[in-house]
Structure formats: structure tokens, C-alpha cells
Amino acid sequence: MIVAMRARTGKTSPQSLTAAGDVILVARAIDGDSLAFETLIRRYAPIMRAYAARIVGSPAEADDVVQDSFFLAWQRLPDIRDGAAVRAWLMRIVSRQAFTHLRRRRADVPLPLATLSSTDSRQPEQVAVRNAQFSALSAALDRLPDDQRQCWLLREVAELSYREIAEELAISPASVRGKLARARASVGADMEAWR
Amino acid sequence: MTGMADSVGTLASVDADELTRRVLRVPGVRDVYRPVTSLTGTPATLARWIKSTPAKPSGAVELNTKDGHVSIETSIATDRDARSVIVAREVADVLRGAAEEAGHTDATVRVQISRIA
Amino acid sequence: MNDLTRTQLDCEKSLDELSDYLSRDRTPYDESIETCPECLNALEALERLGPLSRDLLAEDAAALPPLSDSWIGRIMTNIHREMRSGRSVPISHSDPHVTVTVTEGAIRALIRAAGDAVTGILVGRCELLGDLDTVDAPITVRVTASIAWGESVPGLADEVRVQVYRALAQHTQIRVVSVDVAIEDVHIAERGDAPSSEGERP
Numbered sequence: 001m002i003v004a005m006r007a008r009t010g011k012t013s014p015q016s017l018t019a020a021g022d023v024i025l026v027a028r029a030i031d032g033d034s035l036a037f038e039t040l041i042r043r044y045a046p047i048m049r050a051y052a053a054r055i056v057g058s059p060a061e062a063d064d065v066v067q068d069s070f071f072l073a074w075q076r077l078p079d080i081r082d083g084a085a086v087r088a089w090l091m092r093i094v095s096r097q098a099f100t101h102l103r104r105r106r107a108d109v110p111l112p113l114a115t116l117s118s119t120d121s122r123q124p125e126q127v128a129v130r131n132a133q134f135s136a137l138s139a140a141l142d143r144l145p146d147d148q149r150q151c152w153l154l155r156e157v158a159e160l161s162y163r164e165i166a167e168e169l170a171i172s173p174a175s176v177r178g179k180l181a182r183a184r185a186s187v188g189a190d191m192e193a194w195r
Numbered sequence: 196m197t198g199m200a201d202s203v204g205t206l207a208s209v210d211a212d213e214l215t216r217r218v219l220r221v222p223g224v225r226d227v228y229r230p231v232t233s234l235t236g237t238p239a240t241l242a243r244w245i246k247s248t249p250a251k252p253s254g255a256v257e258l259n260t261k262d263g264h265v266s267i268e269t270s271i272a273t274d275r276d277a278r279s280v281i282v283a284r285e286v287a288d289v290l291r292g293a294a295e296e297a298g299h300t301d302a303t304v305r306v307q308i309s310r311i312a
Numbered sequence: 313m314n315d316l317t318r319t320q321l322d323c324e325k326s327l328d329e330l331s332d333y334l335s336r337d338r339t340p341y342d343e344s345i346e347t348c349p350e351c352l353n354a355l356e357a358l359e360r361l362g363p364l365s366r367d368l369l370a371e372d373a374a375a376l377p378p379l380s381d382s383w384i385g386r387i388m389t390n391i392h393r394e395m396r397s398g399r400s401v402p403i404s405h406s407d408p409h410v411t412v413t414v415t416e417g418a419i420r421a422l423i424r425a426a427g428d429a430v431t432g433i434l435v436g437r438c439e440l441l442g443d444l445d446t447v448d449a450p451i452t453v454r455v456t457a458s459i460a461w462g463e464s465v466p467g468l469a470d471e472v473r474v475q476v477y478r479a480l481a482q483h484t485q486i487r488v489v490s491v492d493v494a495i496e497d498v499h500i501a502e503r504g505d506a507p508s509s510e511g512e513r514p
């Protein structure tokens with residue numbers, strides 16, 4: 001009956017929202033716009049999945065962790081201080097969720113670390129070098145103690161400041177610096193060994 | 196929809212499902228939801244999928260009888276091209292009319308627009 | 313922790329020391345490090361580990377199977393159960409037995425849709441300021457938005473104002489005294505979502 005006038009212009013679609021910056025998407029999502037939140041999910045889920053997989057080891061478990069993280073993010077969204085920093089904010093959530101998951105699982109049975117990526121089939125030689133570098137780094141990261149790996153990922157991948165990491169882990173900024181320095185030295189030494 | 200006992204969820208001649216159908220027939224109404232204070236209900240059309248209940252609007256209009264007093268409550272989505280104020284008032288009139296039809300002249304009616312789509 | 317990290321370079325500095333130096337943003341300036349080619353090489357290698365880690369994760373992300381719609385759907389279903397609908401805004405009715413309201417959430421969505429319908433505009437935040445619980449109380453609407461690159465700010469802001477007024481008049485009884493539009497961000501228009509005026513792209 002009233003369906004006739006549906007052809008209005010400029011109806012918001014997920015496509016039109018992909019052009020929007022984080023600040024706009026976060027503002028809308030806080031106001032209850034689930035489409036805006038879905039756009040944020042599509043934007044940041046890939047890196048969050050990779051991040052979680054680095055910690056929990058299995059892509060399937062990482063997907064569960066990321067799903068929980070987004071659900072939590074939706075609930076906590078009104079607390080976000082700066083919409084422009086939503087990426088770091090999400091990474092913080094996924095980091096926390098992943099380590100919680102890991103601790104819970106270790107209480108049960110240890111799971112062998114899955115081999116991620118390195119299934120690249122592009123330019124053979126260049127990729128080979130790069131892949132070797134990546135797998136060396138990958139192995140080095142896996143060898144880090146949890147606390148160092150957590151700090152390292154928060155700093156280098158989530159790109160949090162020392163202060164933010166300190167706040168996140170409830171330790172002092174000096175201790176964050178110490179852990180990062182040790183992590184870097186260990187990874188560096190491992191990488192050196194690979195060379 | 197007649198012949199059912201006059202209890203919660205049923206007026207003398209209509210039940211919640213029938214009221215839901217009547218509301219859906221009001222021009223400008225796109226969907227009817229179960230009324231939820233502070234939360235948005237599940238759309239009647241969606242609820243069917245989720246709960247896989249029989250394919251009918253599962254009483255998105257809520258009927259309550261307390262101490263002989265009837266209250267009717269629902270939440271609707273209106274059409275962007277309609278005038279929501281008028282649509283919502285008409286929905287309220289339809290529900291009031293149904294209550295009066297059943298002899299409940301002092302029934303109270305609450306209609307909430309929870310979506311304009 | 314790691315024996316290798318205590319390994320000394322030929323210049324007798326250890327990776328631990330160098331990493332520590334990096335963590336302090338290379339302050340205070342250490343001449344013995346900054347003038348030693350071996351240390352400088354090692355510093356460079358250590359500094360590359362950060363960007364390399366980001367690349368590794370990007371690579372990991374690319375290698376994962378694509379997101380399935382059902383995976384996203386499950387998040388969205390949970391979210392819809394937690395919808396924030398806000399205050400209930402009254403709509404008058406002549407019958408005292410009747411209460412008619414519209415949720416603040418519905419009104420916000422309406423405002424967003426009205427603003428988004430203006431080509432080149434994506435609405436961000438919208439706020440309804442005033443006593444929403446009372447019919448006919450003066451309300452100020454405050455909207456933030458992003459504008460497509462190359463569009464005229466005053467022109468589109470005016471258009472948003474007009475559309476928001478119109479939508480609210482059509483669907484609510486709110487007495488809108490002003491619609492303030494703040495353009496807060498710029499975006500690149502989507503293909504097929506070409507801005508109405510000239511000179512769209514950077």
C-alpha cells in the first residue's frame with residue numbers, strides 16, 4: 001500500500017558509510033546506529049582477528065574472541081573519549097579478551113600454536129625472503145613470555161602509548177618500558193640468529 | 196478470533212494476535228513490536244524467524260488485565276513517507292476501538308513509535 | 313631472560329643495552345652508541361621490528377579466511393537486543409486513556425536519515441537539547457556531520473538544517489527552535505555518490 005514511494009534518494013547504506021571517518025561512525029554508533037557499528041566491524045575485524053590469533057594461536061578461537069570483543073565494545077561505546085582513537089580502543093579490548101581467553105584455556109589443556117599465514121603465493125624470491133623474515137619474527141613473538149608479548153603487541157600493533165599500556169595492564173610506565181625493551185632485545189636476538 | 200476465554204491476552208472478541216493484525220493494517224505502519232520499556236522489542240516479522248513460532252504476528256500487541264482493568268500496549272515502526280504522529284494516533288484509536296467493542300470502555304492504550312523507516 | 317640478548321656486539325654493547333636506549337627514545341644522548349657503526353646498525357635493525365610486526369599482522373589478517381556474513385550477523389543480533397532507545401517523547405492525543413510516544417532513538421535515526429539524504433553529507437552525532445518530556449517545549453537539535461571533499465560547507469549545512477526541520481515536523485510534535493549543524497569531518501565521496509556541485513575530488 002505505502003510501498004510506492006520507496007525510491008527516495010540518498011538512503012544510507014553500508015556502502016555510503018564506508019566513506020565515513022571513524023569519528024562519524026563512532027558518534028553514530030553511540031547514538032544507536034547499528035549500521036555504523038557494522039561498518040566499524042568490517043573496518044577493524046581483520047586486524048583484530050589477526051591480533052587475537054597471535055595471542056590465542058587458533059584462528060577459530062580468535063574469531064570467537066573478536067566477536068565477544070565487538071559485543072563488549074558496543075556496550076562500552078558511550079565511554080569512549082575520542083572517536084578518532086577507536087582503533088586503539090578496539091585493539092585494547094581484543095587484547096584483554098584474548099589474554100583472558102588464553103588464561104582460561106591454559107587452565108584446561110595446552111593447545112599447540114597454529115601456523116598462521118606464510119601461505120603466500122606471489123613473487124617467489126622476494127616473498128621468500130620476506131616470508132622467512134616473517135616466520136622468524138612470528139616464531140620470535142611466540143617465544144616471548146606472555147607479559148612481554150602483550151606489551152609488544154599493544155605498543156607496536158595496537159599503537160598504544162606507554163601510559164596507555166601501563167593503564168591497561170595496571171603496571172607502571174617504567175615497567176612497561178622495561179618489558180618492551182626486553183621483548184625487543186629478545187626478538188632482535190632471535191631475528192639475528194635467523195640472519 | 197472468538198471463543199477464547201476472557202483472560203490475560205484476550206478481550207471478549209479479540210486476542211493479541213488479532214489486535215496485531217489490525218495494527219498492521221493501519222496505513223503507514225511498517226511493523227509491530229512487542230512493547231519493551233527501555234529496550235526495543237523484536238519485530239513481529241523477525242520474531243517468527245528467530246523463535247520459529249507459528250507464522251503469525253505473535254502477539255506484538257500486549258494485552259493485560261489487572262483487577263478488571265484492561266491495558267493495551269504496543270510499539271510500532273512507521274513509514275518514512277507517512278506522518279508518524281497521525282499514524283500512531285490512528286493505531287491508538289484502533290486499539291481503543293477494539294477495547295470498547297469488547298465492552299472495556301476505560302481501557303488504557305499506550306503506543307510507542309520505536310522506528311521510522 | 314634470553315641469553316642471546318646479553319650477547320655482546322664486537323663493540324661490547326649488548327642488545328639489552330641498545331634496546332633499553334631505544335626505549336628511552338635515545339635520550340640522554342649516548343655518544344659511545346651514536347658514533348659506533350655496529351651499534352647504529354643494530355639500533356636500526358631493532359627499530360625495524362615494530363613496523364615489521366605491524367606488517368606481519370597485516371599479512372596474518374590478509375591470510376585469514378574472509379569474514380562471513382553469519383559471523384557479523386551474530387554480533388548484530390546480540391547488539392539489537394541491547395538497543396539504546398533513549399527517552400520517550402510524548403505525542404498528544406485527545407483521549408485521556410491514550411498515551412502516544414516516540415522514542416528518542418527513533419528520532420535520532422530519523423535525523424540521521426534526513427541529513428544523510430543530502431548528497432555529500434554523512435551525519436555523526438545528534439543531540440536533542442531541551443525538555444523532551446513535555447509536549448511543545450522548545451528543543452534545540454545539534455548535529456555533527458562529515459562533508460564530502462570539495463563541497464560547500466555553508467550550502468550543505470543549510471540543506472541539512474532544512475531537511476532535519478522538515479523530517480521532525482513530518483513525524484514528531486517537537487517544537488524545534490533551532491538546528492545547529494557542525495561540520496566536523498571531511499570524507500571522500502563514494503563512486504556513484506557524486507557530489508552535486510563541481511570540483512569534487514582532491
